[in-house]
Amino acid sequence: MxxxxxxxxxxxxxxxxxxxxxxxxxxxxxxxxxxxxxxxxxxxxxxxxxxxxxxxxxxxxxxxxxxxxxxxxxxxxxxxxxxxxxxxxxxxxxxxxxxxxxxxxxxxxxxxxxxxxxxxxxxxxxxxxPDYWYPQDLQARARVDEYLAWQHTTLRRSCLRALWHKVMFPVFLGEPVSPQTLAATLAELDVTLQLLEDKFLQNKAFLTGPHISLADLVAITELMHPVGAGCQVFEGRPKLATWRQRVEAAVGEDLFQEAHEVILKAKDFPPADPTVKQKLMPWVLAMIR
Incomplete structure (x- = not known):
C-alpha cells in the first residue's frame, strides 16, 4: 500500500x-x-x-x-x-x-x-x-518554522472562531450567537490579521521571503475559513490582498479553487440533523474554546 x-x-x-x-x-x-x-x-x-x-x-x-x-x-x-x-x-x-x-x-x-x-x-x-517550500538555508528555514509555530494558537484560532460564530453555529447548528460575541470574535480576527501583516508579511512578496513557502500555504488555507463565512478579510488590506493573489498564482488557480470549493459554500450548508448536532456539539465547543 x-x-x-x-x-x-x-x-x-x-x-x-x-x-x-x-x-x-x-x-x-x-x-x-x-x-x-x-x-x-x-x-x-x-x-x-x-x-x-x-x-x-x-x-x-x-x-x-x-x-x-x-x-x-x-x-x-x-x-x-x-x-x-x-x-x-x-x-x-x-x-x-x-x-x-x-x-x-x-x-x-x-x-x-x-x-x-x-x-x-x-x-x-x-x-x-522545490527547495522554496522548506528551504535548506538555515535562517530561511527558521523563518518558516517561526511562522508554523506561531499560527496554531493565533491565526488558526481566530479564523476558526470567525467561521463558527458567523455561520456554523447560527446557520448549521441552529445555535444563536450574541452580537457581542460575534463582534469580539471579528475584532480578534482583525488584530491577528494586523499581526500577520506587520510581523510576517511586512513588505515582502511572501511571508518568509521572495518565494512561496509552507508558511504561505498554511496561512492562506486558514484565511479562507472566514472568507467562506462571508468575512471581508482582504478588504482594506491591499498588501494582504496582493499576497493572496501571489499565493493563488503560485499554487495554480484551478487547484486553489478545487481545494476551497467546500468551504466557500459554508453559508449554504443545510441545517444539521438533530442526531448529528448532538454528536458534534461537545467536539465543537472544545475545538473553538
Missing part, C-alpha cells in the same frame, strides 16, 4: 496538505473523512478519484473490482486513486488510523503520522519538492 492521506477539505489543515501533495505531483490515495456527516455537498458518500488536477466523483458502477476506474482527461493522471473512508473522524474505525480522531492523517505503509505541520514536513523530506 502506498501513501494514503485522510482528509476533509472542510478542514483548513487538510486543504494545505491536499494542495501541497497535488501541486508537487506526490502520488497518494485520498481517503475522505467526513467531519460533518451528511453536511457536505461535495464528495460525501461517494467514491471519487483524482484525475490530473481535478477530483472526479464516480458512481458505484465505476467501482467494481477489475473495472477501469478512470479515463484520462487532458492528460494521464500522475495522482489518482481516492477512496471514501467509511465514517467520521470520531468513529472507532478512524481511531485505528489516528487515535486522536483528528484530520489530517497520513499512512505510508505501516507508518502513520498526525498533525498537519508534521505531515507537510514529512512530505517535503520524502519527496523531491
Amino acid at each position: 502506498g501513501l494514503e492521506l485522510y482528509l476533509d477539505l472542510l478542514s483548513q489543515p487538510c486543504r494545505a496538505v491536499y494542495i501541497f501533495a497535488k501541486k508537487n505531483d506526490i502520488p497518494f490515495e485520498l481517503r475522505i473523512v467526513d467531519l460533518i456527516k451528511g453536511a457536505l455537498p461535495v464528495f460525501a458518500n461517494q467514491e471519487c478519484r483524482l484525475v490530473g488536477r481535478r477530483a472526479v466523483k464516480l458512481g458505484p458502477e465505476h467501482c467494481r473490482e477489475g473495472h477501469r476506474p478512470w479515463r484520462a482527461q487532458r492528460s494521464p493522471p500522475t495522482t489518482h486513486h481516492a477512496g471514501l473512508f467509511p465514517g467520521q473522524h470520531l468513529s472507532d474505525a478512524f481511531a485505528q488510523v489516528n487515535p486522536l480522531k483528528k484530520v489530517p492523517a497520513l499512512k505510508d505503509g505501516d507508518f502513520t503520522l498526525t498533525e498537519s505541520v508534521a505531515i507537510l514536513l514529512y512530505l517535503t523530506r520524502k519527496y523531491k519538492v
Whole structure:
C-alpha cells in the first residue's frame, strides 16, 4: 500500500496538505473523512478519484473490482486513486488510523503520522519538492518554522472562531450567537490579521521571503475559513490582498479553487440533523474554546 492521506477539505489543515501533495505531483490515495456527516455537498458518500488536477466523483458502477476506474482527461493522471473512508473522524474505525480522531492523517505503509505541520514536513523530506517550500538555508528555514509555530494558537484560532460564530453555529447548528460575541470574535480576527501583516508579511512578496513557502500555504488555507463565512478579510488590506493573489498564482488557480470549493459554500450548508448536532456539539465547543 502506498501513501494514503485522510482528509476533509472542510478542514483548513487538510486543504494545505491536499494542495501541497497535488501541486508537487506526490502520488497518494485520498481517503475522505467526513467531519460533518451528511453536511457536505461535495464528495460525501461517494467514491471519487483524482484525475490530473481535478477530483472526479464516480458512481458505484465505476467501482467494481477489475473495472477501469478512470479515463484520462487532458492528460494521464500522475495522482489518482481516492477512496471514501467509511465514517467520521470520531468513529472507532478512524481511531485505528489516528487515535486522536483528528484530520489530517497520513499512512505510508505501516507508518502513520498526525498533525498537519508534521505531515507537510514529512512530505517535503520524502519527496523531491522545490527547495522554496522548506528551504535548506538555515535562517530561511527558521523563518518558516517561526511562522508554523506561531499560527496554531493565533491565526488558526481566530479564523476558526470567525467561521463558527458567523455561520456554523447560527446557520448549521441552529445555535444563536450574541452580537457581542460575534463582534469580539471579528475584532480578534482583525488584530491577528494586523499581526500577520506587520510581523510576517511586512513588505515582502511572501511571508518568509521572495518565494512561496509552507508558511504561505498554511496561512492562506486558514484565511479562507472566514472568507467562506462571508468575512471581508482582504478588504482594506491591499498588501494582504496582493499576497493572496501571489499565493493563488503560485499554487495554480484551478487547484486553489478545487481545494476551497467546500468551504466557500459554508453559508449554504443545510441545517444539521438533530442526531448529528448532538454528536458534534461537545467536539465543537472544545475545538473553538
